[in-house]
Amino acid sequence: MGKLDRSHFIEAGVWSLFFIIFFIASFEFNQPIEIYKFGATGWPRTILLLLLLVMFGNLIYAYYQGHALQQGRVGIADDEAEKTSYDGGTFLRVVTALGVPFLYAISLKPVGFYAATPFFIAAIAFIFGERKLKNIILVTLSIYLIIMIIFMVILNAPLPQGNTSPFYDFSAFMLRMNTKWQQLDLW
């Protein structure tokens, strides 16, 4: 098997799966366009075909050279070459660090920005190493206040309000407060 190892097979598997999913899905919009000979599928299928060819090239390279950096490559940041292996506990902490922002994004629709954000700030500060409760509370309040002043009060930016009670009610309360504040016409 040359210098191939498990990670190369996983990598090739992921690309193959990507190719299969997108190729099969392309049949859903395989309709002719009267004014354009190549239709809606011409461009994506060409890219997919190229992707498959390059994936094989990548595999052949790995067969001969394994994980070696190709000579003469430019523009590669140092940290891109770094690889860290970790034990079970560390792995779980890394997954948590990656998962919490994703959960926050998903929660924006039901919970809304106004209610979810303080918990998100506190969670990130904790995950990234802050252990003093006083600091976490102070930082959460400060960042929340700054964000609210910039985006809600000054810019009036429409932020997700949530669609479930009591979070929606909380968002409505915040917006009512902002309206009252704006009506004071301090400027």
Add this chain to the structure above:
Amino acid sequence: MLENFIAGSAALFGDPFTIAIFVFGVIGGMLFGAIPGVSMLTLAAILLPFTSDLDPAQGVMLFAVIYCTGTYGGAITAILFNIPGAPENAPTAFDGYPMTKQGRAGKAVGAAVLCSAIGGISSALVMMAATEPLAKWAIRNIGPPEIFALVFFGLAVASSVGGRTIWKGWLSVLLGLMVATIGQDPVGGIERYNFGFADLAAGIAFVPAILGFFAVSEIFVQAEKKVTGKYDAPPVGMSFPTILELWRYKIAVLRSILVGFFCGILPGIGATLAAFMGYGEAVRWSKDKKSFGKGNLEGVISSETANNAATGAAMIPLLALGLPGGALTAMMVAVFQMHDLEPGPLVFYNSPDLIWIVFAAMFYANLSILIIGVMETKTIMYLLKVPFQFLAPMILLLASIGSYIGRGLVLDVVVMFVAGILGFLLRRSGYSIPGIVLGIILGKIGEQNFAQGMQMVHYDLVTYFSRPICSLLILAGVLTLGFSIYQAIQGIKQKSPAS
């Protein structure tokens, strides 16, 4: 020209209210450009309704000033936090952020300030001298085939930079191109790859994708270092580059001005491809190619000069032909229309005062980057002293808001975090994040112009390649790809692999 410029300057600085609008545009553009995701476009969109109360010259001038300073503003966060304020600042982060990690943030930011100003001023001067003839040349010679050819060349260059192997460089670009196909096909409007999500019909917006691949993935990399105990706070380096130091890069600056100006003239291409091409050309001509991506000052200089050089050039098709080259110039068309004016050749004869106030304002806006930029930068660099556990939630929140407010879709925030996780994993596996991002940005433009070009020549390749600029750019792209293929074969044969 000089008389007109003096008259424009006098009109600009002769009225206190116009001066106030100019200063507001300069500072607002810099600040909004520096807030990730909340770019100069956000500011322009907020201000658009208020321009109806201004004189036409004041309204257009305000937008032109925001365009100049906003393009520079995004470089600061790109350098300090690996968060490009706008797509055109993405290549600035390639070398700017490694410089910050090495404690050379001051040098990178100083170079960005100076080169943005040089690029912008040169572009403004050429714009003043040659708007009409250049616009006439562009309309005769540049069409969809040329724009597609430029996109092809740009992607060929992008695939050769970044990625541990050429194969991974290509895979990255192709992944970006595939992501760009999500949404609707540009000819028939047929929905593609929506996978049952109605919100995906609008496609993947590139602002969340860029914020995810750059900013969020960087936060994740730092989080991993925190968790594994390998995190080191970047040292804060306040020393600015000396004139002598920057003089060494005069050729890179000149080259980037030319690249930026050429890309800026092309409708729809603008500053983003200019910055990528400027960076790519810097790598191509450098004797020390391996240092790129690791903190080479030339990378910052090339990218920032090119994107600001594109700002003046982008005004040429707008003012002379009425063709907006991007989102901000499209908003300028709206400002014209709100005052019953139409940008185009006639505006030079009907409203010469307006044109020269705008030209003068763009010149002075670029000049003020030099003065205000240095003062602003010294303040912003103190942000690096904030502990990372407090900085990270702030950055993630700004990125989330920036992703959301563009289209008001929670899906964009999800896309941003998915891109962040993907970026984190792909960086570890040696893929090229810039390649993916450029693929996403240029994918739609490329497909649209390919389709239009093919329709124009009735699918006749001989006619397609008989257009000189098109065939020249395609040839340059093919040569770049050919060299990459040669490198790929050599890579497979290489005997003593680098670790």
